[in-house]
Amino acid sequence: MTSYRRNNVNTSAITITEYATPSPLDWFVIGCMLALFGTGVASPWITPGDHIWNLLTQYFPGGAEQALWMARTLVPLLAFAHAGEVVLFDQLRMRRHGVRRWSRVWWMWEISCAVEGIRAWKRVDGVIAHKKKE
Incomplete structure (x- = not known):
């Protein structure tokens, strides 16, 4: 199997065996994305006078109406883009670098x-670059 992998054009000699912990900037992006997805999913239940409505009115530029419009517009687009990105990530990074599909490491990278989105690509590329130096 190893000789087959090395002779296959779509595989790399570098094998990813670990998950790289997100940086503080990655955690900030994760929080923003989860907040956006959560607002998009919960938007039908956010109505004038609710606690969340008041928070959006107070802190979001443009108010609650603008925040909900953005969430309802962006969430389906982002979900579609990230779904495609997960497939590409599996093919171009995970599979190419020997990560077994459905393994713990695979799940951690795919969920990330x-x-x-792109922050996970940059992080896995950093892991690959580090392994190339070794």
């Missing part, structure tokens, strides 16, 4: 990609 689903939530973070």
